[in-house]
Amino acid sequence: MIELRDLTKRYGAKTAVDGLSFTVRPGMVTGFLGPNGAGKSTTMRMVLGLDAPTRGDVRIEGKHYAELKEPLNSIGALLEAKGVHGGRSAYNHLLCLAQSNGIPERRVGEVLEMVGLRDVARKRPKGFSLGMGQRLGIAGALLGDPRILMFDEPVNGLDPEGIHWIRTLMQHLAREGRTVFVSSHLMSEMAQTAEHLVVIGQGKLLADTSMSQFIAENSRTHVRIRTPEPERMRDALFAEGLRPVTAEDGALEVDGGDAARIGELAAAQRIVLHELSPQQASLEEAFMRLTAQSVEYHGHAPPVGTQVPPGGAAVPPGGTPTPPAWGESWKKGGRE
Numbered sequence: 216m217i218e219l220r221d222l223t224k225r226y227g228a229k230t231a232v233d234g235l236s237f238t239v240r241p242g243m244v245t246g247f248l249g250p251n252g253a254g255k256s257t258t259m260r261m262v263l264g265l266d267a268p269t270r271g272d273v274r275i276e277g278k279h280y281a282e283l284k285e286p287l288n289s290i291g292a293l294l295e296a297k298g299v300h301g302g303r304s305a306y307n308h309l310l311c312l313a314q315s316n317g318i319p320e321r322r323v324g325e326v327l328e329m330v331g332l333r334d335v336a337r338k339r340p341k342g343f344s345l346g347m348g349q350r351l352g353i354a355g356a357l358l359g360d361p362r363i364l365m366f367d368e369p370v371n372g373l374d375p376e377g378i379h380w381i382r383t384l385m386q387h388l389a390r391e392g393r394t395v396f397v398s399s400h401l402m403s404e405m406a407q408t409a410e411h412l413v414v415i416g417q418g419k420l421l422a423d424t425s426m427s428q429f430i431a432e433n434s435r436t437h438v439r440i441r442t443p444e445p446e447r448m449r450d451a452l453f454a455e456g457l458r459p460v461t462a463e464d465g466a467l468e469v470d471g472g473d474a475a476r477i478g479e480l481a482a483a484q485r486i487v488l489h490e491l492s493p494q495q496a497s498l499e500e501a502f503m504r505l506t507a508q509s510v511e512y513h514g515h516a517p518p519v520g521t522q523v524p525p526g527g528a529a530v531p532p533g534g535t536p537t538p539p540a541w542g543e544s545w546k547k548g549g550r551e
């Protein structure tokens with residue numbers, strides 16, 4: 216378990232982490248999400264005692280990192296895969312780490328096997344691909360057989376096979392009852408990996424919720440209808456108690472509507488349809504809406520599919536404005 220209480224880090228005038236309080240629990244993968252510069256790496260460095268908090272506290276199994284007797288047995292971390300001595304073989308790199316932490320040498324062979332690097336164990340990491348470097352970093356994290364694992368953007372730059380491997384490994388470690396805390400700036404990646412989500416923006420907690428709750432709240436469907444007779448269709452929908460809105464391209468959109476029922480309604484009234492399609496909001500869109508106000512470096516265009524008026528709420532194209540309190544219900548303490 217990792218517990219953060221009011222964790223804050225300032226660099227001069229910049230507040231990188233701003234009063235974060237949440238708990239990372241064992242037995243599941245917890246995704247730590249936020250746009251670039253949100254404060255994820257700074258938070259993880261404070262967990263490991265590499266950065267001192269300006270205010271607040273973070274504990275691993277109830278202790279500060281510096282108080283852990285055998286830190287590698289408690290928490291294994293992958294912060295930056297490049298932190299490997301390029302001139303030493305992969306085996307010797309891990310052996311040094313093992314010896315300086317009282318870990319038996321046989322464990323080196325075991326972790327190399329686990330990450331699939333046994334055949335290149337005697338090679339120098341200098342010549343390793345990005346994926347092999349990540350695997351070596353993960354081998355180092357697993358060396359002490361820790362109860363807690365923490366990975367900072369582990370899939371960055373990996374090919375699909377590497378991404379699949381890391382995802383499967385994290386889920387396997389969680390099923391063994393370990394605490395797995397993994398950061399990413401990609402919602403789509405986390406949707407397939409994490410059971411729980413902690414979302415931050417500009418150092419502040421935006422959400423602390425289960426993935427299933429996040430999906431349930433964000434997979435609201437609407438039905439899109441295109442017809443040469445929009446007025447008649449609109450009247451027919453209203454008569455059925457449905458409330459269509461007109462999208463920018465003139466299509467009608469019915470929130471939460473049932474496509475089959477709407478099709479039958481159109482047929483009964485002999486209204487010609489050019490399109491009748493159920494639509495689902497993607498989690499990536501939901502994540503971008505949530506963090507839109509707190510993205511540190513905006514590009515020239517707003518996030519795809521959203522328009523954000525200054526200080527206002529996100530508006531899906533042609534849709535109903537999302538209230539500013541969007542997602543409020545699953546902020547902080549939304550665990551079931």
Ligand SMILES: Nc1ncnc2c1ncn2[C@@H]1O[C@H](COP(=O)(O)OP(=O)(O)OP(=O)(O)O)[C@@H](O)[C@H]1O
Nearest residue numbers: 226229231249250251252253254255256257258400
């Ligand atoms: N040593 C430092 N000195 C000054 N500012 C820093 C320092 N480290 C981080 N920051 C700033 O703190 C903020 C948070 O950075 P951090 O690297 O923790 O974010 P992140 O969420 O990990 O981002 P990314 O996804 O881009 O890695 C950024 O604005 C960053 O520029």
